[in-house]
């Protein structure tokens with residue numbers, strides 16, 4: 001499923017969905033869910049979409065986040081029930097939006113967790129063959145260096161091909177769109193925003 005979320009000036013944003021997370025509210029601490037009851041399933045777990053966004057800005061096509069990939073991840077943290085993330089639909093969602101893998105010029109990763117970069121690498125090759133992959137530089141040091149997880153392996157494979165370009169200063173990364181450091185969830189989580197949208201009345 002996809003839909004055009006907004007079209008502001010020369011920037012179009014299309015939401016696409018790779019899959020969904022089925023997780024206990026407790027893994028987020030003690031969230032106030034009173035106004036989000038619709039997100040809670042019969043088993044008490046939150047069902048949250050694993051989303052990505054296609055952004056078209058002045059002839060450049062970017063993908064913000066890259067889903068979980070064609071995989072399912074399950075785990076059971078101490079004191080909680082089973083947790084599950086499942087992905088795999090992003091290529092179909094992109095096709096439904098009229099976007100091919102070749103069309104993507106830039107992949108902007110908000111952070112380097114597997115449910116955000118899962119599709120950067122597939123079948124021993126970059127999923128988006130023409131794309132430079134960008135992310136907060138400090139996430140590389142914290143989550144890729146010395147890490148043997150799938151996310152780290154994929155990022156190193158991209159780097160070996162010269163396809164990564166870390167972001168180490170706040171500023172414009174696409175025409176009219178900036179990536180700002182918002183550390184917390186990871187050391188260098190990046191929030192993307194359009195100053196023009198933010199300043200619109």
Ligand SMILES: [Zn+2]
Nearest residue numbers: 111113116185
């Ligand atoms: Zn994360």
